[in-house]
Amino acid sequence: MKNLAKTKWFTYGTYLLLVLATLLIGFILLKNNNTLKNVYTAFFDVAESRTFDYRQAIQVNHKRPLPNKDIIVLAIDDASLESLWDKYGEWPIPRNVYADVINYIESENPQAIIFDLMFIKSIRATKDADSALAEAMNKYNNIYTSINFDNQEYDVRVPIDLPGRLALNVDNQSNIDYSSKYSFQNCRPILQSLMDGKVNIGVTNVVRSSDGIIRYVSPFLIYKDKYYPYLTFKAASDYLRQNNNDNNYNIKSDGTMQIAYTKIPLTKDGEAILNWYGKSGTHTIVPFYRVINEMEGSSVSKFDFKDKIVIVGTTAMSLHDTKSVPIQDEVYPGVEVHATFFNNMLDNNFIHRTGKITNILILAGVIILVGGIVMLSTSTLFAFLSTALFGIAYLFLSYYMMEIYNLWIPIVLPVIAIIAAFTLSFLAKYLMKSRDFEYQYKLATIDGLTELYNHRYFQDTLRKQIDIAQRYNQPFSLIICDIDFFKKFNDTYGHQAGDAVLRQVAQTLKKNSRTTDYVCRYGGEEMSIILPNTGAEEALLLANRICSAVSEKPFHLTPVETADVTISLGVATFPDNAQSPQDLIEWADKGLYYAKEHGRNQVGRY
Numbered sequence: 001m002k003n004l005a006k007t008k009w010f011t012y013g014t015y016l017l018l019v020l021a022t023l024l025i026g027f028i029l030l031k032n033n034n035t036l037k038n039v040y041t042a043f044f045d046v047a048e049s050r051t052f053d054y055r056q057a058i059q060v061n062h063k064r065p066l067p068n069k070d071i072i073v074l075a076i077d078d079a080s081l082e083s084l085w086d087k088y089g090e091w092p093i094p095r096n097v098y099a100d101v102i103n104y105i106e107s108e109n110p111q112a113i114i115f116d117l118m119f120i121k122s123i124r125a126t127k128d129a130d131s132a133l134a135e136a137m138n139k140y141n142n143i144y145t146s147i148n149f150d151n152q153e154y155d156v157r158v159p160i161d162l163p164g165r166l167a168l169n170v171d172n173q174s175n176i177d178y179s180s181k182y183s184f185q186n187c188r189p190i191l192q193s194l195m196d197g198k199v200n201i202g203v204t205n206v207v208r209s210s211d212g213i214i215r216y217v218s219p220f221l222i223y224k225d226k227y228y229p230y231l232t233f234k235a236a237s238d239y240l241r242q243n244n245n246d247n248n249y250n251i252k253s254d255g256t257m258q259i260a261y262t263k264i265p266l267t268k269d270g271e272a273i274l275n276w277y278g279k280s281g282t283h284t285i286v287p288f289y290r291v292i293n294e295m296e297g298s299s300v301s302k303f304d305f306k307d308k309i310v311i312v313g314t315t316a317m318s319l320h321d322t323k324s325v326p327i328q329d330e331v332y333p334g335v336e337v338h339a340t341f342f343n344n345m346l347d348n349n350f351i352h353r354t355g356k357i358t359n360i361l362i363l364a365g366v367i368i369l370v371g372g373i374v375m376l377s378t379s380t381l382f383a384f385l386s387t388a389l390f391g392i393a394y395l396f397l398s399y400y401m402m403e404i405y406n407l408w409i410p411i412v413l414p415v416i417a418i419i420a421a422f423t424l425s426f427l428a429k430y431l432m433k434s435r436d437f438e439y440q441y442k443l444a445t446i447d448g449l450t451e452l453y454n455h456r457y458f459q460d461t462l463r464k465q466i467d468i469a470q471r472y473n474q475p476f477s478l479i480i481c482d483i484d485f486f487k488k489f490n491d492t493y494g495h496q497a498g499d500a501v502l503r504q505v506a507q508t509l510k511k512n513s514r515t516t517d518y519v520c521r522y523g524g525e526e527m528s529i530i531l532p533n534t535g536a537e538e539a540l541l542l543a544n545r546i547c548s549a550v551s552e553k554p555f556h557l558t559p560v561e562t563a564d565v566t567i568s569l570g571v572a573t574f575p576d577n578a579q580s581p582q583d584l585i586e587w588a589d590k591g592l593y594y595a596k597e598h599g600r601n602q603v604g605r606y
Contacts, residue, residue: 044412046211051411052351053213053326055402060278060327064403067277068343069284070111072308073335074101075315076288083289091319095119095129097292099136101312104295106140108305114144114235114342116204116313116321116335119190130191138197144235145194146204149184149223159186159224166201167226169248174255176270181207183222200238202231206323206337207271213324214332216271217341219257219264220249232311232338236262236345239309262345265352273351274340275406279330280315283339288312311339353408366394366414367421374425387422391415447521449499450506458520461530462581468532469574477539479529480588481509481546481569484600486525489557497557498525501565504555512549513542528588536573543569543603551601566601568592 059065076084084093098115105113119133137143147162172178184205195201203221208214219233227249229237238245240260251257257264264272277283286303294302313335314321321334332340344350354362370387377383394414401407445457453461465476483505490498502525509527510519518530529546531539547569554562570591578584595604 046209047412048410049209049211049213049215049326051398052215052402052408055399055408056276056326058399059403060276060282062403063278065275065277065347065349067283067339068346070308070346071339071343072284072286072303072305072310073315073339074288074291074310074312075285075333075335076313076319077285077315078317080287080289081316081318083292087292090124092122092124095125096132098312099129099132100295101288101291102136102140102143104291105305105310110142110305110308110310111239112142112144112235112309113140114232114309114311114338116146116231116311116338118146118148118188118204119194120188121191130193134191134193134197134199137194137199141198142200142238144200144202144231145190146231147190147201147228148188149203149205149221149228150186150188151184152186152188154186157186157188160189162187162223162226162228163195166195166228167247168220168229170220170227170251171249172251173253174251174266176251176255176266176268178218178220178222178227178270181269181271182218182220185223187223200234202229202234204231204334204338206334208324213326214274214337215326216267216269216273217337218269218271219266220270230341232342233345235309236342240345259345262348262350264345264350267353272341272344273353273408274337275344275349275351276325276327276340277343279327280332280336283336283343285315309342311335311342313338349406351402351406351408354410359410359413362409362414363417366417370418370421371425371428374422375429380426383426384422387418391418394418450502450521450527452506452510452527453518453520455521455523458518458522458528458530459581461518461520462584465530465532466574466581466584474533475535475573475575477531477534477536477571477573478584478588479531479539479543479546479569479571480522480585480592481527481529481543481567482592482596483525484566484568484596489563493557493561493563497561500557501555501563504553505550505565505567508550508553509546512546534573536571536576539571539573540603540605543571547601547603568595568600569603570595571603571605 081091085091088094088097098117102113119130137145182205189195190201205221206214206217209216217230217233219230220227221230222228237249237259240262249257249259251266251270255266255268257266266272291303313333315333315335322331323334323337324330325332325337370390373386373390374383377386395411398409398411401409445453447454462478468474469476483501486498486501489501506519506521506527509529513519513529514531516532518532520528520530522528529542531542534542547567551564551566553565555565557563570588570593572578572584572587572591574584577587591604593604595602598604
């Protein structure tokens with residue numbers, strides 16, 4: 001039993017080491033093999049991102065988290081676009097209209113007005129209208145507008161130098177590398193009067209995931225080796241810092257950035273993971289045309305913009321500023337992506353994704369736990385149900401960790417690990433049970449001293465051979481042998497020497513028998529050999545060969561002493577000599593006694 005327990009714990013330990021070695025090898029291969037990295041990104045990363053989408057969709061259906069009521073989206077929607085066409089005859093509208101809107105909203109003291117609109121040079125824009133817009137934007141400290149970076153070729157557009165006031169001082173103490181995804185070689189300029197003025201300017205670039213969905217937004221983008229802010233990151237930072245014009249930002253070694261009370265965890269590419277609030281229209285939406293009507297006095301209702309963050313942008317489908325977002329089958333206007341980012345900043349509500357080390361520990365824990373369930377369970381059904389319940393519990397845990405703690409823990413690899421661990425554990429358990437069965441079978445059928453089949457196995461096999469011989473009408477033979485003068489070895493050299501003789505005689509019998517023969521310990525110093533499909537003459541020849549092999553072999557009684565050993569043998573054949581097991585044994589015994597009575601070291605035949 002001690003050996004059996006050791007075998008079990010050896011199997012458990014081997015299984016655990018195999019799991020850890022597999023994880024380590026996988027980690028090393030992923031780290032050093034670009035092809036495997038690409039496969040991982042193409043499948044696992046996309047699949048994991050989809051699980052993020054499902055969690056976000058469930059979360060927003062439960063209306064958690066709630067959007068900040070201080071954020072207002074001033075939307076140029078389909079109704080506004082139609083109304084503006086009627087008033088001004090075309091799109092884009094005259095820029096002095098925006099100037100009038102700015103002055104109107106500013107009269108109510110908003111926190112900020114953010115334009116998700118690019119005021120580039122246009123042949124449709126008049127000089128007076130551009131001047132009115134620039135004057136209004138530069139008049140206030142809380143106006144923000146957009147610029148865009150791209151990688152347009154130099155022969156199409158020559159890159160411009162941006163005013164130094166727009167760049168940020170970023171102290172990146174982490175291993176985050178913005179150059180791979182967020183470094184651009186060209187810029188689409190806006191009105192020079194805006195860039196040279198005091199209006200706040202931020203970048204509107206976003207990079208979609210490989211499946212076309214926006215899950216991440218980078219707070220910083222690089223142009224001509226300088227850092228520039230994402231539009232709503234700039235506005236929200238100023239809001240949180242109480243507009244103190246601080247352009248210094250510090251990314252800590254752990255990849256996080258602190259802006260007032262808001263902690264922004266960043267990915268290895270320097271991205272923030274957005275936490276979504278609901279379908280399009282979740283934030284407070286004010287149609288642009290209704291503000292125009294207020295200004296003209298044709299509306300009886302008024303909107304309250306006091307202390308609000310007003311984000312101006314297009315939501316009309318015909319203007320094509322739409323983005324795919326994690327909420328299932330949902331398309332967002334770009335302005336609402338900005339509203340979501342600003343809302344995350346205000347509520348300290350960004351998603352934090354677990355790192356590689358944590359993910360490896362999760363995988364190891366999952367595999368060990370599932371392996372333990374399977375290995376220690378006595379019922380297959382219990383093991384299956386327990387593993388299934390654990391998998392379901394892990395899915396619920398992953399959802400609530402995101403909802404309550406904004407923590408994105410992996411699902412795809414752990415679920416695959418659960419299935420693999422369950423399968424491999426059952427295989428390991430099966431192999432272990434096979435070894436247990438073999439061990440138990442050996443205990444039940446093998447003599448511990450000689451490693452020959454024991455007396456019980458001999459009797460069972462003898463009966464089976466008689467049945468086979470009768471069924472197929474073929475003979476089989478039995479040899480019984482006894483060690484000559486065996487008592488002398490025990491009396492002269494001790495029982496250990498006697499045991500040594502028994503073991504060596506047993507090995508000689510096995511070595512000189514055929515693979516189809518059954519060599520057994522009959523009892524004491526007596527041994528037997530069952531010879532399937534063997535007639536009397538062939539059995540006699542084999543018995544004589546064995547007798548000679550024993551007599552010619554030196555037997556070691558102790559490490560320094562040897563002795564000569566002989567055996568006497570008797571042979572019986574079915575059905576020539578007997579019709580039953582007992583009679584066959586009795587016939588072979590008579591041959592054995594005949595050999596002993598006539599000088600030993602020979603084969604006797606009755």
